[in-house]
Amino acid sequence: MVAVSPSTISDTKLMAATGKTRGEWHALLDAENAPTWSHTQIAAWLHREHRVDGWWAQGITVGYEQARGMRLPGQQPDGTFAAGISRTVDGDRQTTLDRAVSLINDHLDTGPDSVSRDAKHPTARWRLADGTGMLVTVSPAGIGTVNRSRVALTRLRLAGPESLAPAKAELAEILNALAG
Structure with missing residues (x-):
């Protein structure tokens, strides 16, 4: 089993760019039952509902998927x-x-x-x-x-x-x- 990749973006930078910390984004996604969503659905929700820029939405999504055991570091949406x-x-x-x-x-x-x-x-x-x-x-x-x-x-x-x-x-x- 591969461990979750440590975040390369600090919560300070994430907060400055998106208005929330990693933990706050994860809590919002948990409240929406996002582990049942696809990668695309999570990123689209972040963009649509919270106006998160596409690059940041992808980063939040990948970090969330890794934190919730939905994706290993380096794993792509197709499983490769x-x-x-x-x-x-x-x-x-x-x-x-x-x-x-x-x-x-x-x-x-x-x-x-x-x-x-x-x-x-x-x-x-x-x-x-x-x-x-x-x-x-x-x-x-x-x-x-x-x-x-x-x-x-x-x-x-x-x-x-x-x-x-x-x-x-x-x-x-x-x-x-x-x-x-």
Whole structure:
């Protein structure tokens, strides 16, 4: 059994963004019998009834599902697991995407199924023969950064929680090569 992931967002930040702490959101959801709802229903209720921004509604929903035993860390709504890591590296988004695609192609010994260059956050996706996948997303590194990009690598559709640590190690190896 995998333990619940510790929250990476403090109650102070959650309160500032949503007007409530994690415990207050959980109590409201418990009062609505939200453990019987789907992930989509919980997030939609938070947005509709409490005007919680979509990003925050997703975070509250995942935290609630983990706290109530509805979802393990890394588990997706379809029951599969995903592992991801990210790092800021030197390079603009397009050059960084090209470097990442080349490294991942070499690592997986296959090319991506799709590449989206025109979005604010360019991506490339691989569907692998074993049913899993890989996603790279390149984003602006942040305000005031010049010629730096944030690269997020995600392994998708993993079979179980035992796959998470090896997948993160695999992703770290790729990111280390990209940053080096």
